[in-house]
Amino acid sequence: MSELDSVSAYNLDAQDPLANYRDRFVNKDPELIYLDGNSLGRLPRATIGRLQDVIEKEWGDRLIRGWNEGWFRLQESVGGKIAKLIGAEPDEVVVADSTSVNLFKLTLAAIRAQTGRHKIITDDLNFPSDLYVLQSTADLQSGSYIERISSEDDIHGPTEQISNALNDGTALLTLSHVTFKSGFIYNMALLSQQAREVGALTLWDLSHSAGSIEVNLRGSGADLAVGCTYKYLNGGPGAPAFLYVRRELQERLGNPLAGWFGQKNMFALDLDYQPESGIRRFLTGTPTILSLAAVENGVDLLNEVGIANLRKKSVAQTEYLIHLHDRYLAPLGFKVNSPRSPQMRGSHVSIGHPEGWRINQALIEEKKVLPDFREPDNLRLGIAPIYTTYADLYTAVMRIRSVVQDELYLKYDEARSEVT
Amino acid sequence: MSELDSVSAYNLDAQDPLANYRDRFVNKDPELIYLDGNSLGRLPRATIGRLQDVIEKEWGDRLIRGWNEGWFRLQESVGGKIAKLIGAEPDEVVVADSTSVNLFKLTLAAIRAQTGRHKIITDDLNFPSDLYVLQSTADLQSGSYIERISSEDDIHGPTEQISNALNDGTALLTLSHVTFKSGFIYNMALLSQQAREVGALTLWDLSHSAGSIEVNLRGSGADLAVGCTYKYLNGGPGAPAFLYVRRELQERLGNPLAGWFGQKNMFALDLDYQPESGIRRFLTGTPTILSLAAVENGVDLLNEVGIANLRKKSVAQTEYLIHLHDRYLAPLGFKVNSPRSPQMRGSHVSIGHPEGWRINQALIEEKKVLPDFREPDNLRLGIAPIYTTYADLYTAVMRIRSVVQDELYLKYDEARSEVT
Numbered sequence: 001m002s003e004l005d006s007v008s009a010y011n012l013d014a015q016d017p018l019a020n021y022r023d024r025f026v027n028k029d030p031e032l033i034y035l036d037g038n039s040l041g042r043l044p045r046a047t048i049g050r051l052q053d054v055i056e057k058e059w060g061d062r063l064i065r066g067w068n069e070g071w072f073r074l075q076e077s078v079g080g081k082i083a084k085l086i087g088a089e090p091d092e093v094v095v096a097d098s099t100s101v102n103l104f105k106l107t108l109a110a111i112r113a114q115t116g117r118h119k120i121i122t123d124d125l126n127f128p129s130d131l132y133v134l135q136s137t138a139d140l141q142s143g144s145y146i147e148r149i150s151s152e153d154d155i156h157g158p159t160e161q162i163s164n165a166l167n168d169g170t171a172l173l174t175l176s177h178v179t180f181k182s183g184f185i186y187n188m189a190l191l192s193q194q195a196r197e198v199g200a201l202t203l204w205d206l207s208h209s210a211g212s213i214e215v216n217l218r219g220s221g222a223d224l225a226v227g228c229t230y231k232y233l234n235g236g237p238g239a240p241a242f243l244y245v246r247r248e249l250q251e252r253l254g255n256p257l258a259g260w261f262g263q264k265n266m267f268a269l270d271l272d273y274q275p276e277s278g279i280r281r282f283l284t285g286t287p288t289i290l291s292l293a294a295v296e297n298g299v300d301l302l303n304e305v306g307i308a309n310l311r312k313k314s315v316a317q318t319e320y321l322i323h324l325h326d327r328y329l330a331p332l333g334f335k336v337n338s339p340r341s342p343q344m345r346g347s348h349v350s351i352g353h354p355e356g357w358r359i360n361q362a363l364i365e366e367k368k369v370l371p372d373f374r375e376p377d378n379l380r381l382g383i384a385p386i387y388t389t390y391a392d393l394y395t396a397v398m399r400i401r402s403v404v405q406d407e408l409y410l411k412y413d414e415a416r417s418e419v420t
Numbered sequence: 421m422s423e424l425d426s427v428s429a430y431n432l433d434a435q436d437p438l439a440n441y442r443d444r445f446v447n448k449d450p451e452l453i454y455l456d457g458n459s460l461g462r463l464p465r466a467t468i469g470r471l472q473d474v475i476e477k478e479w480g481d482r483l484i485r486g487w488n489e490g491w492f493r494l495q496e497s498v499g500g501k502i503a504k505l506i507g508a509e510p511d512e513v514v515v516a517d518s519t520s521v522n523l524f525k526l527t528l529a530a531i532r533a534q535t536g537r538h539k540i541i542t543d544d545l546n547f548p549s550d551l552y553v554l555q556s557t558a559d560l561q562s563g564s565y566i567e568r569i570s571s572e573d574d575i576h577g578p579t580e581q582i583s584n585a586l587n588d589g590t591a592l593l594t595l596s597h598v599t600f601k602s603g604f605i606y607n608m609a610l611l612s613q614q615a616r617e618v619g620a621l622t623l624w625d626l627s628h629s630a631g632s633i634e635v636n637l638r639g640s641g642a643d644l645a646v647g648c649t650y651k652y653l654n655g656g657p658g659a660p661a662f663l664y665v666r667r668e669l670q671e672r673l674g675n676p677l678a679g680w681f682g683q684k685n686m687f688a689l690d691l692d693y694q695p696e697s698g699i700r701r702f703l704t705g706t707p708t709i710l711s712l713a714a715v716e717n718g719v720d721l722l723n724e725v726g727i728a729n730l731r732k733k734s735v736a737q738t739e740y741l742i743h744l745h746d747r748y749l750a751p752l753g754f755k756v757n758s759p760r761s762p763q764m765r766g767s768h769v770s771i772g773h774p775e776g777w778r779i780n781q782a783l784i785e786e787k788k789v790l791p792d793f794r795e796p797d798n799l800r801l802g803i804a805p806i807y808t809t810y811a812d813l814y815t816a817v818m819r820i821r822s823v824v825q826d827e828l829y830l831k832y833d834e835a836r837s838e839v840t
Contacts, residue, residue, distance in 0.1 A: 026480035036484045043480040051475055051710070059657055060446040060463040064456045064790060071657055098705025100679040101521055108560075124691055129680035129705070132693040136678045140560050148691070230706070236479055237491055237709035258556045259520040260549035267836070269795050271544055271568070273552040285518025285549070286650070289657035290471070291708035370484060375689050416687070 004327050009394035012320070018313055022387045024301060025234070033369045033396045037384030038208060038348045041234030046297040054293045071289050075261075076280070078292065081299045082233070082242050085307055086206060086225070087216030092244050094279050095229065095292055099207060099241040100133050101257070102226040105282060106243060107137040107172060109253040110201045110224060111144055114171035117200070118143045121165050121172070124150050125157055125179040130205055134174065144171070155182040155337055156344070163194050170200035177215065177225075178208035178346035181374050183338045185213065185346055189220040196221055201249075207231060210242075211302050212347035212384075214311050223249055232347065232384060234298030239291050243282055250278055259284030305386060313385035314347040320390060321349050321381060324397040332404045337378050348382040350374070357416065358409035359400065366408055367399040424747050429814035432740070438733055442807045444721060445654070453789045453816045457804030458628060458768045461654030466717040474713045491709050495681075496700070498712065501719045502653070502662050505727055506626060506645070507636030512664050514699050515649065515712055519627060519661040520553050521677070522646040525702060526663060527557040527592060529673040530621045530644060531564055534591035537620070538563045541585050541592070544570045545577055545599040550625055554594065564591070575602040575757055576764070583614050590620035597635065597645075598628035598766035601794050603758045605633065605766055609640040616641055621669075627651060630662075631722050632767035632804075633731050643669055652767065652804060654718030659711050663702055670698055679704030725806060733805035734767040740810060741769050741801060744817040752824045757798055768802040770794070777836065778829035779820065786828055787819040 013019055025042040034042065058066040080090030096102065111120065120138060122131065131148070138144040149161045157179060166173065173195045178185050192202045203224040209215050211232030217225055225244035229235035245253060255275065260266045261283035264274040275281035302310065322336055329351060337350040353359055360373040371379050381396065403409055433439055445462040454462065478486040500510030516522060531540065540558060542551065551568070558564040569581045577599060586593065593615045598605050612622045623644040629635050631652030637645055645664035649655035665673060675695065680686045681703035684694040695701035722730065742756055749771060757770040773779055780793040791799045801816065823829055 026476070028481055034483060040479075040484045040486075042483065043475065048475060048480075051471070055463065055468060055471055055656075055714075056446070059460075060468075061448055063454060063462065064460045064792065065784075066460075066657060097517065097521065098679070098707075100705030101517065101677065104677050104704075127680075128683070128689045128691055131691050132678040132680060132683060133704075135693050136676055140676065142562070228706070236475075237486060238706040238712070239710075240708055241705070256556055256560065257521065257524050258552040259518070260547075260552060263548070263552060267795075269548045271548055271551050273555050284524075284553075285520030285661070286648070286658040287518075288660055288708040288711035290659075290714055291711040292658070294475075294710055364485075372484065375687075 004324055006391070006394055009390040012390035016313065016390070018305060018309060018385060021301070021305060022389065025387045031368045033392050033399070035369065035371045035381045035383070035392070035396055037388070038231050038380070038382030039372055040230055040237055041232060041298060041384060042387055043236070044234055044297045044301055047236070047294055050297050051290065051294055054290060074289065074292055075283060075287050078296050078299065079242055081296065081303060082210065084303055085215070085299070086210050086244065087218055088244050089218065089247060091279055092247055093242055094283060095240050095242045095295060096283050096287060097241060099205070099226050099228045100129055102241050102243040103130055103133045103205065104137060105255060105257050106203055106224045106226060106245065107134060107174060108140060108256040110203060111137065111141050111171045112256060113253050114201065117169055117171035118145060119170045120144060120146045120174065121162060121170055122146060122148055122174050123158055123162065124148055125181065125184065126176050127180055127205060127207070130174070130176065155184060155339060157184050157186050159187065159191065162191060166194055166198050166200055168198050170195070170198060172201050172203060174203040174205070176205045176208065178213065180208055181337070181378055181380070182350055183208070183346040183348045185209070185344050188222055192221040208346055212310065212314060214307050217244055218246070222246070229295045233295065233302065235295035236291060239295050240288060245279060245282060250281065255282050255284070257284050261285060261287070301386065310385045314383055315342045317383045317385060317388060317390065317393060318342060318345055318347065318349050321383070321393045324393060325349070325351055328397050328401050332401065347385065348380055350378040350380045352377040353379065355409055358412040358414060359403050361412040362403045362409040363399065367403060369396050369399050424744055426811070426814055429810040432810035436733065436810070438725060438729060438805060439809070441721070441725060442809065445807045451788045453812050453819070455789065455791045455801045455803070455812070455816060457808065458651050458800070458802030459792055460650055460657055461652060461718060461804060462807055463656070464654055464717045464721055467656070467714055470717055471710065471714055474710060494709065494712055495703060495707050498716050498719065499662055501716065501723060502630065504723055505635070505719065506630055506664065507638055508664050509638065509667060511699055512667055513662055514703060515660050515662045515715060516703050516707060517661060519625070519646050519648045520549055522661050522663040523550055523553045523625065524557060525675060525677050526623055526644045526646060526665065527554060527594060528560060528676040530623060531557065531561050531591045532676060533673050534621065537589055537591035538565060539590045540564060540566045540594065541582060541590055542566060542568055542594050543578055543582065544568055545601065545604065546596050547600055547625065547627070550594070550596065575604060575759060577604050577606050579607065579611070582611060586614055586618050586620055588618050590615070590618055592621050592623060594623040594625070596625045596628065598633065600628055601757070601798055601800070602770055603628070603766040603768045605629070605764055608642055612641040628766055632734060634727050637664055638666070642666070649715045653715065653722065655715035656711060659715050660708060665699060665702060670701065675702050675704070677704050681705060681707070721806065730805045734803055735762045737803045737805060737808060737810065737813060738762065738765055738767065738769050741803070741813045744813060745769070745771055748817050748821050752821065767805065768800055770798040770800045772797040773799065775829055778832040778834060779823050781832040782823045782829040783819065787823060789816050789819050
C-alpha cells in the first residue's frame with residue numbers, strides 16, 4: 001500500500017466487490033463522512049418501508065390481531081437471523097430488552113447456578129455500562145465479588161492475567177469480545193476453554209463484534225452472550241438487544257427476571273410462573289414491536305453480504321486507515337490507540353491526540369466528519385464495511401489533518417459537555 | 421336510559437363533546453368495531469408523521485447527532501407528560517423498559533430498603549405477569565415471601581382482607597389499580613394510607629388506569645407505580661412502559677439494576693457506578709427510541725382532552741353498555757363480570773358466558789368485532805372514550821346477540837389456541 005492519495009482511494013472503491021451495498025442505506029448528504037456506525041448504524045432503505053407497514057398496516061389496520069399475525073414470534077425470528085452472524089443456532093438467540101437488562105439476567109442466572117463459586121472476572125476495558133450491571137448482579141448474590149483485571153497499556157486485553165485469575169472459585173468470566181475503546185479482540189475460544197476447564201461459565205458482550213467480525217459462539221464453547229443491535233447491525237437508535245444461551249444450558253439456568261413472555265402458555269394466565277422450555281424462558285415483558293421490527297432488515301442485509309466478506313473488507317479498511325494515519329496524522333501528534341495487528345483488531349481504529357476532545361468538536365461542527373470521542377483522548381473512527389468507502393477514510397484523514405494544521409479546534413471549549 | 425335502539429346510540433354520539441377526537445386516529449375499516457383499546461390502543465394519525473420524522477430525519481439524516489438533539493431526554497420529557505395524567509410531578513416519572521422490568525426494579529428496590537420486613541402483599545386479581553415478577557423479586561431477597569390474597573367473587577378486590585393483612589412485617593403492598601379482568605378500581609388513597617400507617621410501601625400497576633380514569637398518585641400518598649403505554653395511552657405495540665417514584669423516596673431507593681442511563685456523567689465512563697440524582701437513577705440501558713417516540717402523540721392527545729372529560733364519557737359508556745347487556749344479552753346467558761357501581765369500575769366491561777371463548781372467535785372471524793377473551797369465560801369489552809362511539813357499543817351488542825342466537829359460535833374449536 002504505497003499510494004495514499006485520493007486517486008488510490010477511488011481505485012480501491014472501484015475494485016470493492018461490496019461497493020454497491022452503500023446504496024442500500026439512506027445517505028442524503030454526500031459531504032458527510034460518517035465514521036460512527038459503531039455507535040449508531042445507518043438507516044437501511046428497506047427499513048423505511050418495513051416500518052411504514054408495521055405502523056400503518058399492522059398497528060393501524062390490524063390492531064390487536066398483529067400479535068397473532070407475527071409479533072409474538074418476532075423476538076425469535078429476528079434472533080434466529082442474528083444467530084447466523086454469531087455462530088449460534090437459531091434456537092439459541094432471542095431479541096429482547098436492552099443489552100444491560102439482558103446482561104443482568106444472564107449474569108445473575110449464571111452466578112446463581114454456580115453454587116459455592118463467588119468470583120466474577122472481568123476487565124477494565126469492558127463497557128462501563130456492563131461494569132455497572134455486574135455491580136448490581138454481585139450485590140444481589142451473597143458472597144459474590146468482582147475481580148476487575150487491568151490492561152497494562154489500555155489497548156490490549158490482559159489475557160494472561162485473566163487466565164491466571166481463573167480458578168475453581170470462579171463463577172463467571174465476562175468480557176467485551178471486542179473492546180469499545182481500542183477495538184481489541186479477545187480470543188474467545190481460548191478463554192472459553194480455559195474457563196470451562198475450571199468450571200467457570202463465560203459471557204461475552206458482542207456489541208462491537210456482531211456484524212463486524214466473525215464470531216463463532218458454539219465453536220468457541222462460549223456459554224452466554226449479549227449484544228446490541230444498533231451498532232453494526234443497523235437496527236436503529238436504542239433498538240432492542242439480543243441474548244444467547246447455549247442450548248445445553250437453557251434448562252439449567254433459570255430466568256431471574258421472569259415475565260409473561262417466558263411463561264408456558266402465557267394466555268392461560270396461571271398465577272404461578274412456569275417457564276417455557278428453550279430460549280423463550282429468557283424473555284420477560286412485552287417487546288417493543290416498532291423498534292424490534294426495525295432490526296430485521298439490517299440483519300438481512302448483513303446475512304446477504306456474508307460476515308466473512310464484511311470482515312475481509314473491514315480488515316483492508318482498518319489497515320488502509322492506519323497507513324493514512326501513519327503518513328498524515330502521526331506527524332501532527334496522533335498515535336494509534338488500537339492494536340496494530342489486524343487479527344487483534346475489530347472494525348474501528350482509535351487514534352489518540354492530546355486535543356482529541358476539541359478536534360472531535362471541530363470535525364463535527366465544521367468538517368462534516370462524524371467520528372466519536374472516548375475519554376481520555378480517543379477519536380474513534382468506526383468502519384462499517386457495508387457502507388464505508390475508502391474515499392470516506394481518505395477524506396476524513398485529510399479533514400482531520402486540516403483541523404489540526406489550521407488549528408480549527410482552538411475555538412472549542414476544553415470542558416466536556418454533558419453528552420458526546 | 422330507556423331508549424336502547426340504534427337511533428338513541430346515534431343521538432348520544434351527536435351530543436358527545438369528544439366525538440371529533442375519533443378522527444384523530446387511523447380508522448380505515450368503518451365496519452370494524454374495536455373494543456380492545458385496553459390491550460392495544462389505536463394509532464393516532466399524528467404518530468405516523470412523527471415516526472416518519474424520527475426514522476428518516478432523526479435517524480436517517482442526523483444519525484448519532486440525534487442523541488444530543490432530543491433522544492437523550494425523551495424518557496423524561498414523555499414521562500413528564502404522562503405525569504399529568506396520573507397526578508404526579510414531571511420529575512417523578514420516566515419512560516423505560518417494559519412494565520415487567522420496571523416492576524422488578526421498583527419492587528426489589530422497595531423490599532431491599534425495608535430492612536427487617538419480609539412480607540409482600542398482593543392479590544389474585546393482579547396481572548399474572550406481575551405475579552411472576554414478584555416471584556422473581558422475592559426469590560432474590562432472603563426471607564421475603566408473597567401473601568397473595570384471594571378475591572371472593574373474582575370481580576371485586578378483597579380490600580378488607582388486604583387491610584387486615586397489613587402489619588409491621590409488611591415490606592410492600594402491590595396491586596393493579598384497575599384489575600385486568602373485571603375492571604375493579606382499588607381505593608388507592610385508602611390502601612396507601614393504611615400501608616403507610618404500618619410502614620409498608622405501596623406500588624400500583626396503572627396499566628389499566630393511566631389514560632382511562634383519574635389517578636392521583638401524589639394526592640393518594642402512593643409511593644411507587646408502573647404502567648404500560650400501549651393500552652389507553654395509544655403508544656403502539658409493546659411501547660415502553662413508565663415508572664413513578666415519589667420524589668421523597670428517590671434518594672432513599674437505589675436502582676437494583678443499575679445502568680449507564682442512570683449514571684452520573686454517563687460519558688465520563690467511570691468504571692464505578694455513581695447514580696444520578698432524581699428520577700434518572702431508575703433508568704438502566706439505552707431506550708428504544710422509535711417505540712419511545714411513538715408514545716408521545718398519544719399522550720398529548722389525552723392531555724388535550726383532559727382526563728376528567730375522558731372519565732366522564734367512559735362512565736357514561738360503560739353504563740350504557742351494561743344497560744344494553746341487561747336488555748339484549750342477559751336473556752342469552754350472559755352475566756356482567758365487572759362491578760356494577762361505576763365508581764368501582766374502570767373503562768372496560770367484562771361479560772361472562774359459558775361459550776365465551778367460541779363466541780369471541782366468531783365475533784372476530786365473522787362479525788368484525790374485536791373484544792378479547794380472558795379465562796375462564798370473559799368477553800372483555802374495552803372502551804377507549806377518545807375514539808369509542810355509542811354506535812360502536814350498540815352495534816357490538818347486536819352482533820354478539822346474533823352470534824349466540826344464530827349459534828354461529830358452534831363451528832369453532834373449544835380448545836384454546838396458543839395465543840388469543
